[in-house]
Amino acid sequence: MIEVDITKRIKTYKGWEDLKVKTQFDMGKITRITGPSGVGKTTLLKIIAGLITPELGAIKFNGNTWFDAEKKFSKKIQDRKVGFVFQDYALFPNMTVEAHLAYGTKDQTYINELLELGEMENFRQHLPGQLSGGQQQRLAILRALSTKPVLLLMDESFSALDKELKGKLMTKLQALFLVQGTTVLVVTHHDEVFDQSSAIFRLED
Amino acid sequence: MDFEPIYLSLKLALITTAILLVIGIPVAYWLSGKSTMAKIILEALITMPLVLPPSVLGFYLLLAFSPNNGFGKWLHEHLNLQLVFSFEGLVFASIIYSLPFMISPVKSAFSHLPETLAQASYTMGKTRWQTFIYVLLPNIKASIYTAAVLTFAHTLGEFGVVLMIGGNIPGVTKVASIAIYDAVETMDYHAANQYALILFAITFAIVLAVFIFNKKAVKNPFE
Numbered sequence: 001m002i003e004v005d006i007t008k009r010i011k012t013y014k015g016w017e018d019l020k021v022k023t024q025f026d027m028g029k030i031t032r033i034t035g036p037s038g039v040g041k042t043t044l045l046k047i048i049a050g051l052i053t054p055e056l057g058a059i060k061f062n063g064n065t066w067f068d069a070e071k072k073f074s075k076k077i078q079d080r081k082v083g084f085v086f087q088d089y090a091l092f093p094n095m096t097v098e099a100h101l102a103y104g105t106k107d108q109t110y111i112n113e114l115l116e117l118g119e120m121e122n123f124r125q126h127l128p129g130q131l132s133g134g135q136q137q138r139l140a141i142l143r144a145l146s147t148k149p150v151l152l153l154m155d156e157s158f159s160a161l162d163k164e165l166k167g168k169l170m171t172k173l174q175a176l177f178l179v180q181g182t183t184v185l186v187v188t189h190h191d192e193v194f195d196q197s198s199a200i201f202r203l204e205d
Numbered sequence: 206m207d208f209e210p211i212y213l214s215l216k217l218a219l220i221t222t223a224i225l226l227v228i229g230i231p232v233a234y235w236l237s238g239k240s241t242m243a244k245i246i247l248e249a250l251i252t253m254p255l256v257l258p259p260s261v262l263g264f265y266l267l268l269a270f271s272p273n274n275g276f277g278k279w280l281h282e283h284l285n286l287q288l289v290f291s292f293e294g295l296v297f298a299s300i301i302y303s304l305p306f307m308i309s310p311v312k313s314a315f316s317h318l319p320e321t322l323a324q325a326s327y328t329m330g331k332t333r334w335q336t337f338i339y340v341l342l343p344n345i346k347a348s349i350y351t352a353a354v355l356t357f358a359h360t361l362g363e364f365g366v367v368l369m370i371g372g373n374i375p376g377v378t379k380v381a382s383i384a385i386y387d388a389v390e391t392m393d394y395h396a397a398n399q400y401a402l403i404l405f406a407i408t409f410a411i412v413l414a415v416f417i418f419n420k421k422a423v424k425n426p427f428e
Contacts, residue, residue, distance in 0.1 A: 046324075049324075049328055051324050051327070051328070077324075077327040077328060078327060078330045078331065078332065080328075081330070082328055083328065083329075084324070084325065084328040086321045086324070086325060088319065088321055090319065090321035090322050090324065090325040091325075092322065092325075092326075092340050092344070093344055094340075094343035094344050094346075103326075103329060103331075103339065104329045104330075143325070143329070144328075146329070147329050147330055
């Protein structure tokens with residue numbers, strides 16, 4: 001169980017507001033996080049990853065404290081073993097497709113599996129600048145998986161993919177999550193993203 | 206023609222650039238982070254040589270390096286180092302004088318990298334150091350080359366500060382720009398022309414190389 005009970009002051013289009021979240025996410029499951037634009041969905045993912053520090057509250061992952069404002073404790077980002085698929089992809093312009101994955105794992109067999117999963121075997125030596133938007137998005141997903149994270153945080157990670165590819169990729173990903181026991185939180189505006197197998201958490205204003 | 210001043214100029218520019226690369230990149234990285242009052246003050250100080258008359262900087266460095274005053278006295282007594290009228294003094298002064306040429310472009314390049322780049326690396330378990338070496342530095346390579354070349358070219362053309370700190374000692378502090386001044390003073394326009402032409406050619410070649418490199422380099426993927 002991921003227990004989140006935090007308050008973070010965030011800047012919205014209305015001005016400064018408190019993002020208050022108190023919820024639990026099931027382990028080994030996919031949860032879709034939905035809600036209106038600007039409500040703080042990305043901020044919530046970044047708080048869970050340790051990239052943003054909330055003012056108040058605590059986060060527990062499977063009983064282990066990841067963050068506790070009262071005790072002034074925050075587990076290092078590097079030690080949380082999360083994978084993060086950024087909305088802007090955040091690909092490294094200096095690294096080829098294969099180098100992106102090798103940055104996360106030295107296991108060449110796993111790298112090949114990921115490339116196959118994302119249908120990117122023929123783009124191993126391509127730099128991000130040489131890829132289409134959809135290919136870049138797939139690479140961002142594969143890179144996040146390269147470290148075999150216990151928790152995968154996905155921020156609008158299928159928006160650049162066509163319907164057919166999206167469906168195929170989601171099926172393959174679900175199989176991988178099952179094997180690796182990955183817990184997944186997906187921020188999305190699209191109803192078709194992991195629609196059959198996921199729980200929904202709606203973040204309200 | 207005496208090539209010693211040209212050799213001294215090149216040696217000074219090379220040493221200054223090498224030292225500034227080592228000092229400047231970490232300082233630029235630190236400055237590109239979250240803004241604080243200390244960083245703003247330091248950045249203003251680093252930028253000062255761009256607008257300050259070289260004679261003003263040279264005068265204060267001369268006072269600071271003097272073996273009769275605090276810092277210079279300490280250097281002389283503890284390290285047996287005399288910076289006034291010495292090549293070491295020129296290097297020290299050049300580092301201060303060329304600081305903005307190294308730090309400003311590199312700091313600007315670091316600031317323009319999206320913050321998610323480093324964040325992505327951290328979530329992959331990489332440390333700040335690994336992220337710096339494998340992700341951040343390679344993606345500002347073009348700016349580092351530009352900064353290094355500008356620093357080199359700027360040091361090559363130094364005059365005011367060099368004259369104040371080093372004077373005109375042949376083989377020690379008489380760099381090419383001083384040799385030109387010296388030759389003109391003694392009406393030896395032929396020698397002045399030779400030195401000036403060589404400096405012009407070297408500087409032009411360097412600046413041209415930067416333009417060619419920047420044209421060939423991969424365009425900034427973040428723009």
